[in-house]
Amino acid sequence: MKFSIGMLCAIAVVFTAVPAAAEYADVVLNRRAEKEGMRPVVFPHWFHRIRFQCRVCHAELGFKMRVGSNDVTMNDIADGKFCGACHNGDIAWSPDRCDLCHSGKPGLPTGIVGGHETSGPGRW
């Protein structure tokens, strides 16, 4: 029965994984990072919203409010765009601290984590 085979796979995977108790609104960014040999990036909303209003990133810096829709490269960051608008050694630590951003578990797909409840691509 197809159903039980699916279930068995799921069991195997669940057993090897750790609890996904990630903080609400953490974002995993992994469009390119892992393909280029780096760990996925974890962006913590909670940490940044204590310091900045949403508008700074989502209006001033132009991050689109849809996970995966911003094509960020390290070149942009070094040029002071996206994360690099702040992580420039002036407002926040500079991009040479690779391991602080590239801290995700290998294999994580791009997406918002932490028990979000709306699904589907963030469309309007």
Place this chain on the structure above:
Amino acid sequence: MKLHSLITLSLAVSVLVTPALAQKSGKDVYGKTCAVCHATGIAGAPKYGNAGDWSPRIAGGTGRLYGSALKGTPKGMPAKGGNPSYSDAEVKAAVDYMLAAVKTAAKPTATPPQNPVAKEEPKPEPKVATSTPKVDKAEPTPTAAAAMAEAVPVGDVNAFNRLLKPLGKRNPPPPEDGIHDPANDGTHALLPPLTAYAGLPKSLAGNRVNWVEAIGTKKINPRWDRTDPKAEPVVMDLNIVREVKGSMPDVVYPHKQHTEWLDCSNCHPAIFVPQKGANAISMAAILLGEKCGVCHGKVAFPVSECRLCHSKKKDLARPAQAAASVAK
């Protein structure tokens, strides 16, 4: 809260499973997408595990159901549940998964078929978690048990709260949260959320921080401008009341709490036309991540907190009105 924990649970499971499987299992797809409507029967969707809802539909044949799931129906079932990135096989697997639940529900199981949360839970038998092969048990049990084994210590079946996540398990520090790699040095340099939240007002969902109160009482002072710590936002105090058909209290949409964080351009005109009543908003759209659901349920407080939005008791004598008072 039940809806909340169900969805959180199913998502927790699916987030774990996703990376390792090229094709998502029916349970994954269900948990990630279909459950938002089918777990509780939103907008008239046939409820998961409810044989009464499903039997007339099953009568038309499984092929027809696959068709409806893939192409959608005029009565509110979106094509592929609104997520075109699923393959046909994944959507069909989700249909199979939902149908299997009605079949197992027809058998005598100790749980009420109406309640998908209870269905997914491990039966109070510690043995299940070790996956002892059992004949004629509902198949979902072992997987759910596996997931739950992490949340609830095995053997603690009679603990006062079996499913409510204990305080110590919420907001875990980065090395233990399941997405950060503990083998990475930087992970251990990151700030644990609870350390940051210590002085902040609490809430019951999301980050479990009441962000509105935190900013209102100046417990936090997030910058409005990237570089200038003194720049102040233009806060607009304009409430829009949206009448809700049925028994739910009306929705009051407050501009004030939003313009404390957001720019007008974050919502207008891409998400909402700035005109009272000009936007068709429904819970189904919100649950699919549109309209209010662009932020709520992802970054702003989650959809489980019905009362925060549905905050105006029905006033039958007067028609609802926008209490417009524009301050500074």
